[in-house]
Amino acid sequence: MSAAVLELTAAAAAAAIRAGELDATELFELYRARAAADELNAFTWVADQPPASVAAGAPLAGVPLGVKDLFCTENVPSQSGSRILEGYRPPYTATVVRQLEAAGAPLLGKTNQDEFAMGSSNENSAYGPVLNPWDRARVPGGSSGGSAAAVAAGLVPWALGTDTGGSIRQPAAFSGIVGLKPTYGACSRYGMIAFASSLDQAGPLTRDVTDAALLLRHMVGHDPNDSTSLAFPGEIDLPSRHDLRGVRLGVPEELIGAEGGIEPGVRERFDAAIALAEGLGATVSPCTLPHAPHALSAYYIIAPAEASANLSRFDGVRYGLRVAGDADLTTMYSRTRAQGFGAEVKRRIMLGTYALSSGYYDAYYGTAQRVRTRIAQDFRAAFDQVDFIVTPTAPSVAFELGAKSHDPLAMYLNDYCTVPMSLAGIPAISIPCGLSEGLPVGLQLAGPAFSESRLLDAAYALELAIGFDGSPARTGGGGA
Amino acid sequence: MLERDQVAHVARLARLELTEDEADRMAAELSKVLDHIEAIRSLDLEGVEPTSHVVDVVNALRADTPHQSLDPAVALAQAPEPTAAGFGVPSPGAAAE
Amino acid sequence: MSASVEYEPVIGLEIHVQLKTRTKMFCGCELSFGDPPNVHTCPRCLGLPGTLPVINAQAVHYGIMIGLALGCEIAPRSQFHRKNYFYPDLPKGYQISQYDVPLCSSGQLGDVRIHRVHLEEDAAKLVHAGASGRIHSADRSAVDFNRSGTPLAEIVTEPDLHSADDAREWLNLLRTTLRAIGVSDVNMEEGSLRCDANVSVRPVGSTELGTKTELKNMNSFRFLAQGIKAEVDRQVDLLRSGRPVLQETLHFDPASGRLTSMRSKEEAHDYRYFPEPDLVPLVATDEMLEAARAALPELPQARAERFLTRFGLSDERSRELAFRPELADFFESAVEAGEGAEPQAIANWMQALVERLADGADPAESPLEPRSFAALVRMVSDRTVSRDAGREVLDILLREDGSRATIVEREGLGALSADEGGLAGIVAAALAADPDAAAQVRAGNMKAMGPLVGYVMRETKGRADGGEINRLVREQLGI
Ligand SMILES: [Mg+2]
């Protein structure tokens, strides 16, 4: 029975539970055993027992959920991949996790991630790197790498991630699953340990587009605890479209050109997906995002600047690590933070502190914010011409562990195609569009703010046409 | 691009103790990133408003209604140095030298 | 070289006022003073990871009220920034404060222009060893987060003050104004009003500003004046001896009266302000402005002007009364009591009243009734009783007036006269109760009339006519 159950998507499992064909507790136990036997280092904590009960008729029916470590979960370790928060158990639960629990998706485990969500490979976790279930010598992408690997390996039916500059979409692409970054403000950030406040968004990592829609449906909504959250207009529809007739797709020249460094194998899969889209009735045309080549620079000013302030609270006073000895206050701070933070986090704190410091604010932060305005304008102009913008999600397939960890800039270039949407605050989804060198390639679709339902619909039609076989989900990974 | 003493200054601002090696590496790595980032400074952004929020919301306000505060024991539960008077720290005035 | 030059102080004030909301600026914890440590905290005001601020609407309302009371322009759209620095009393490592666009700007109170008024959150309280018996090691401190996130309005003046006494007097006007509009307790001892001063001096006649220093920790009105005086003297001495004033922050020690430099070995502050991404802009809507306007009572300054024009009080007397709302209220009650006393005479007698009360006490909380007070003033004006006797009557009334059941209360509130029997009986009782005074009056010492009148006033709760008392005393003493 267990092999067949593992084949079910989350939506199918929920339907089976509701129909009385599957027991929610058995399903939880099946996945709990797999997560506990995790060989990918995808989990940093796994529940030791199933939930006491799941409300009968809850829409998500008890299908268990993986949650990225940086979501605060009451009395459950929430460490954001950092040593400075080792063993930290918050006294409250993040809004989206509460919403999903209320909708019937209990917490199965906390998933590994790059420290404070800073990274594109999951090698920046204080709890060790996550392995890619397609090839354990490779990274799963980051920073939501634990969630992506766990879903791809079938260790959990679905999972929550966060995306600041591509941290849901890129690991989804590297792991051969679906990842969606919602419109900024669609999901509450309350209880998400912040990386870059004006960019961070929670989103689903799932086996298919329908699961993404179903999970997202219960994540969105205005939260009075988050001043930047918005009421979602209407409900997230489950996708149903089988064709793309009348859909206009734009391919931004700036993102697929030489500067993005897109690998030939990725480009091939991308072109094939575009051809399929045309076959489904879409019209595909080039479009332009003139400032997109500068997005990465703006992002690597804005995100570290915000992060440098967000991470100031880790000072060894109220929680987390303290390195003290007989030190005075300033030394206590500096040592605690020096030992508590990893190299990449320190790099970004330094970069952000520098960019905000006296005499440099206008040159860096002020300029980056103006570039951000231009990028948002570029997208608005583009969406006058096309419905969605399509690009490869990442320029390459999953790379080998250690391949880029000593070259920050090369690592940052992973985000070349995902960062512009983050700066503009618009929704974007990555779906698998085939294999290159035996590894998954991601296709990114982006739409205007709050176009999630249409975006999911288009992604669904493409997903059907592509017919990607996510086989590691059933065979790799855990002990089953 | 970024001098060693600048790195030291920024590290002090950020309360990060860096070893000599780290400071050297940091200067080199940050310089490389900053070189890449420099390009945006040549853009013509005359008259462009800065964007700090993409959300179109103003006045997210809450009513002045009290909530249940935490039990002090819960507040202090994760503290490295809990004391009866609160969260213990080295006195700001007390120098180590 | 410039020993003969006269110097003029130039002073600006920066005032932090704790707003009297029920809850904190960005979370729902209740405000408190003097509670056990850390009983008013939550994930937000402890700066726990993942928490976000949400602005308290009442704090914004109070901020706009302050702006309007100080004649400021209210920004149509303002924003919060993060002010970054590390300190144990600052849980997030940054203070959320308004920076380049404050809620209010360009106002005026009295002779002093208001540069800006902005909203921010207060820091927690750092308890040092010694201050608390519960910290045992001298090099340890403890943080109590009860105060963390208390809403503050920071009011910054232009450098329009030119003496320590002016600064003190103006701060009193500000305090009175803020107290009158009900936005704060404005208590310096409890820290709900905190004042720093920027001080420089310049040669009289010069319009250039000298190098300024910032004075902190002057936690009473007296210390404020003392601190500024000391600093002005220090700067003048420096300049007279040809040495420069250094720009620095100074800490006033009330015990020694000395100012010590707070310059540390640390690098100069670099607060790295940037727009707070967890908050959205604040837009002062017409409804918000209207609500703030409607909530404003008559302001002390306007009240003083009214006393001046309507009652013909002197400028000084008007302000003395109007700037202390409790005195102004008592004064107006006495004027309205219908005893026929002149407002100017009542205002003059308010001085005698204040002298007899504890510092800052509210006369409404003394046994004295405004009506008795007005009646007494009229009797003195009528020369029914002498000035000296009037003072004695006032002493008696302050001890006993209205403090126990009176004949008037038993007999109803109608005016008493000899015809009704009551008053003659009370006068007789007065003479019997104080035979000394009776004998002195009989011997022609009219000063001794005071205690007798006081007795009657007290028993009649001020309802007896002064002339009538006088007549009855004389009649009964046969003089
Ligand atoms: Mg301030």
Ligand SMILES: [Zn+2]
């Ligand atoms: Zn609180």
